[in-house]
Amino acid sequence: MENSVAYEKSKRFAIRIVRLYRHLVERDEYVLAKQLLRSGTSIGANLAESVRAISRNDFLAKVYIALKECSETEYWLDLLHDTGSLTDAEYASIHADCLDLLHILSATTKTMTKGQTSE
Secondary structure (H helix, E strand, C coil): CCCCHHHHHHHHHHHHHHHHHHHHHHCCCCHHHHHHHHHHHHHHHHHHHHCCCCCHHHHHHHHHHHHHHHHHHHHHHHHHHHCCCCCHHHHHHHHHHHHHHHHHHHHHHHHHHCCCCCC
């Protein structure tokens, strides 16, 4: 997963999130910026952890956590945009990256669980 598309995109996304966090703090938007920073950087951190997973289920659990963190990040981006803390242009660019990650992570979880039965 270290050299995977998801990992690389999540790392680039985390860098963008850190830069956006700094920008938001300069605008005195501390609380939502901190939430965004935590969830947005957690995506890649969980994918990094998945590299050392001890089992397929452990790997899948880390990818699911990354997916959930990505969904949370989308929420914070939406909220920041809807409250005027992000311009339409700022939002559109980073939101597109977030959606791209959501699609990749969702597809990964679907592929890995396909054919598994629930007991």
